Amino acid sequence: MKTCKKKIEKAVLMRGKLITLEGIDGSGKSTVVKKLQENHDIRVFEPVFTREPTRGTLTGNAVQKAIQSDTDQFAELFLFTADHAEHLAKLVKPALENGKTVISDRYSDSRYAYQGITLKNRIENPLEWVKSLHRGWTVIPDLTILFDIEPEIAVERCGKRGEQTKFETIELLRGVRNIFLRLAAEEPDRFIVVDASCSPEDVEKTVVQKILEFVQRDENK
Numbered sequence: 276m277k278t279c280k281k282k283i284e285k286a287v288l289m290r291g292k293l294i295t296l297e298g299i300d301g302s303g304k305s306t307v308v309k310k311l312q313e314n315h316d317i318r319v320f321e322p323v324f325t326r327e328p329t330r331g332t333l334t335g336n337a338v339q340k341a342i343q344s345d346t347d348q349f350a351e352l353f354l355f356t357a358d359h360a361e362h363l364a365k366l367v368k369p370a371l372e373n374g375k376t377v378i379s380d381r382y383s384d385s386r387y388a389y390q391g392i393t394l395k396n397r398i399e400n401p402l403e404w405v406k407s408l409h410r411g412w413t414v415i416p417d418l419t420i421l422f423d424i425e426p427e428i429a430v431e432r433c434g435k436r437g438e439q440t441k442f443e444t445i446e447l448l449r450g451v452r453n454i455f456l457r458l459a460a461e462e463p464d465r466f467i468v469v470d471a472s473c474s475p476e477d478v479e480k481t482v483v484q485k486i487l488e489f490v491q492r493d494e495n496k
């Protein structure tokens with residue numbers, strides 16, 4: 276019994292850290308991820324970069340088809356959740372068990388925020404219900420950086436970017452943003468809210484600084 280407890284404690288101590296980037300469409304997450312991948316101070320600790328929905332996988336491809344069509348909102352939730360399960364099993368958990376830092380562009384909080392809105396006329400308290408679906412098997416991030424921005428600015432950015440998805444409307448993103456901010460207020464130790472309306476350089480600088488502070492704080496524990 277004692278040996279088993281020690282083994283669990285050791286595994287927890289050696290486990291890498293999970294950092295997630297969240298925010299509404301057009302908030303600038305992918306732009307910052309590209310910069311993080313090139314940043315010398317970040318590259319030093321060799322993070323594994325990943326994203327949800329995953330790309331080039333069976334579940335990720337199914338999600339892409341769903342969000343480009345009028346798929347039922349419950350079906351959409353289950354596809355995103357199946358993709359999360361596959362992502363966890365094949366990439367996130369193995370990397371964390373190898374002591375790696377994982378940086379994911381979107382993760383479970385996107386499900387809580389987006390499906391918390393898309394399911395609002397389908398079920399009572401969709402946010403709590405979607406959260407409860409994840410309990411017991413997901414891995415909770417150690418740090419979540421929330422890119423916060425007015426939906427009006429985000430939608431304008433998305434328009435300039437070209438391709439547009441059905442989620443990129445001011446009204447829907449206003450609800451999604453409110454849920455993200457509520458989640459951040461509920462878990463102030465996990466979330467850092469960053470002003471994503473600044474210049475790309477300023478947003479990048481802040482995110483790099485927050486990640487480095489987190490990694491150094493963790494190393495000194």
Ligand SMILES: Nc1ncnc2c1ncn2[C@@H]1O[C@H](COP(=O)(O)OP(=O)(O)OP(=O)(O)O)[C@@H](O)[C@H]1O
Pocket residue numbers: 298299300301302303304305306307432433435436471472473474475476478
């Ligand atoms: N700080 C910024 N200021 C102005 N424009 C920006 C900024 N950051 C990103 N952009 C531009 O806004 C658009 C959306 O950015 P990006 O694709 O990085 O957002 P995203 O959060 O990853 O969106 P999505 O979740 O929808 O994929 C891009 O055209 C990008 O060049």
Ligand SMILES: Cc1cn([C@H]2C[C@H](O)[C@@H](COP(=O)(O)O)O2)c(=O)[nH]c1=O
Pocket residue numbers: 300327328342355381382383385386387389390440442443
């Ligand atoms: C993970 C996840 C994503 N979404 C939404 C958010 C976006 O509008 C699209 C695709 O994401 P991308 O970063 O623009 O490629 O899907 C969602 O509704 N629920 C989720 O769990």
